[in-house]
Amino acid sequence: MENLELACFQLISNVGLAKSCYVEAIREAKNGNFxxxxxxxxxxxxxxxxxxxxxxxxxxxxxxxxxVQTTLLLVHSEDQLMSAETIKLMAEELIDCYKKMDSMK
Incomplete structure (x- = not known):
C-alpha cells in the first residue's frame, strides 16, 4: 500500500473512532452519565x-x-477529520445543555 493510501486509511480509521466516541458521549450525557x-x-x-x-x-x-497527490481518498479523509472536529464541538455543547437540564430537576 502506498504511503498516501496508508496515511489516509489511518486517518479515516482513527477519526471514525473519535466520532463514535463523541456520539457515545452525547448518549451518556443524555442519560445523565456525565x-x-x-x-x-x-x-x-x-x-x-x-x-x-x-x-x-x-x-x-x-x-x-x-x-501529495490529491485523490478522492485524501479528500474523504480530510472531510472525516473536519466532521470529527465538528461533532466534538457539538458534543461538548450538548453535554453542557444536558448538565444544565439535569441541574434544573
Missing part, C-alpha cells in the same frame, strides 16, 4: 490526535517538497 461522557470525549480526543498525526505527516511531506 462522568462517562467526559471519559468518552477524552477517548475520542486520543483517537483524534492519532488521526491528526497521520494528516500532519502528509502536510510535512508536502512542506519538504514532495507534493
Amino acid at each position: 462522568e462517562l461522557a467526559k471519559e468518552k470525549i477524552k477517548e475520542g480526543d486520543q483517537n483524534y490526535v492519532q488521526g491528526h498525526t497521520s494528516h500532519a505527516s502528509l502536510i510535512q511531506q508536502e512542506a519538504s517538497g514532495n507534493p
Whole structure:
C-alpha cells in the first residue's frame, strides 16, 4: 500500500473512532452519565490526535517538497477529520445543555 493510501486509511480509521466516541458521549450525557461522557470525549480526543498525526505527516511531506497527490481518498479523509472536529464541538455543547437540564430537576 502506498504511503498516501496508508496515511489516509489511518486517518479515516482513527477519526471514525473519535466520532463514535463523541456520539457515545452525547448518549451518556443524555442519560445523565456525565462522568462517562467526559471519559468518552477524552477517548475520542486520543483517537483524534492519532488521526491528526497521520494528516500532519502528509502536510510535512508536502512542506519538504514532495507534493501529495490529491485523490478522492485524501479528500474523504480530510472531510472525516473536519466532521470529527465538528461533532466534538457539538458534543461538548450538548453535554453542557444536558448538565444544565439535569441541574434544573
